Amino acid sequence: MNLKELIDTHYNELSKTQKKVAAHVLDHPRQVALKSAQELGAEISVSETTVIRFCYSLNLAGYTELQKVIREQLLNQESSLTSYRQSKVELQQKPHFIMHVMEQDQNMIAETMKAISEKDYDAAVERLSSAKNVYILGLRSSFAAASWLSYAIGLARPDVKLIRPESEDVIQTVSEMDDSTVVIVISFHRYLRETIQIAELAKKQQSFVIGITDSHLAPIRSAADVLFPIYSPNKSTLDATASLFSFMNAIVAGLIVKEKEMFEKRQERYRALDSDFLFTEGAKQP
Missing domain, CATH: 1.10.10.10 (Winged helix-like DNA-binding domain superfamily/Winged helix DNA-binding domain)
Incomplete structure (x- = not known):
């Protein structure tokens, strides 16, 4: 350990x-x-x-x-990718490789569940429900998770934005934040200074900052109002993926249940649009 x-x-x-x-x-x-x-x-x-x-x-x-x-x-310090590879090489020595990898994911989700404070979870869902605006931030290895979370929360409520430092003026974005804003920040090892700095700026704007990271003691802790540690046995973000998405799904589920009427109205407006040209049916079974 x-x-x-x-x-x-x-x-x-x-x-x-x-x-x-x-x-x-x-x-x-x-x-x-x-x-x-x-x-x-x-x-x-x-x-x-x-x-x-x-x-x-x-x-x-x-x-x-x-x-x-x-x-x-x-x-004996190793990169997260080296740790990830070594852990999987060990599993490869056993039969049923896929089963063992997915069992590891199950165990990590269970460990994450133990570390999550229900009080903090309820507070996060409540603030997401009442916020005027919601911003999601995750860079590099955390970007895919941030993008998915932005899309999923956007199904439940309006005014959700994914922060893209490479294509927007972040200072302008942060200047529009205030105490009615919630910012979700996803930050895993190796911790990017840019992520932490943007979170600290949002905090100075009185925004409510939700930190999702890999440790109670990750650098994002200084800016976060509530912090959710996602369990991983080593420093690999790859190993934390299953637990991370499971937790984010729980956040979205809590918000959809709390904002049931808003969610249903948004879905009705979505279904009312003629969007058949965007989709196609899968192949039918013979």
């Missing part, structure tokens, strides 16, 4: 000050590997005792073991 996964597993058991230590450990692992527990505590304005108790909360023997875990991880 890597350090990120270890902290995520025990995150809800940590005190407020221990969570502060956890954030610093993940953001600055090289510093932690070199500093004493006393020096680390002084760096982030907590006591040495808090640092030691943080280690115990992770079921580590102490600060020395934490440093050992960090050093081993830094020495």
Whole structure:
């Protein structure tokens, strides 16, 4: 189990000050590997005792073991694609490869369910329902998910926009946001600074920011009003795909149920248009 996964597993058991230590450990692992527990505590304005108790909360023997875990991880750091490939090579050694891959997806969805706060989920759906405008942001590996979510939420309510920094003036877009705006930000390792910066700008505009990421301690946490961690056993966005789309589907389902009348009216208007020229029937069975 890597350090990120270890902290995520025990995150809800940590005190407020221990969570502060956890954030610093993940953001600055090289510093932690070199500093004493006393020096680390002084760096982030907590006591040495808090640092030691943080280690115990992770079921580590102490600060020395934490440093050992960090050093081993830094020495053996791999890209997310390498981690993904290695995990699948291991499965390939077994029969029924497709079954094992899909079982992994099932397990990751189950782990994600455990980490999601229903209170935060309800708050997110409520804000999406009452918002004047909804913006969705996800870049690079997160773009496909952001695009799908923009389309799906657009089925349930109007004024949903996918943010496209490559083809629009993002500053102009953000300037139109206010406290009646909801911004959904999808951010996975490797975390893009542009994504975080846009989210922080939206937050300064008093927008309600929903963060969807791979850890309670991902950088997007600083800008998010509610944060939803999507479980993945390693740093691969590919491995998180099934859990991510399952959670996004739950967001859309909650919104459609809450806005049932609006959804039905939008569907009626859609069906009223003569759009047969856009579609074709599949081949009929003989």
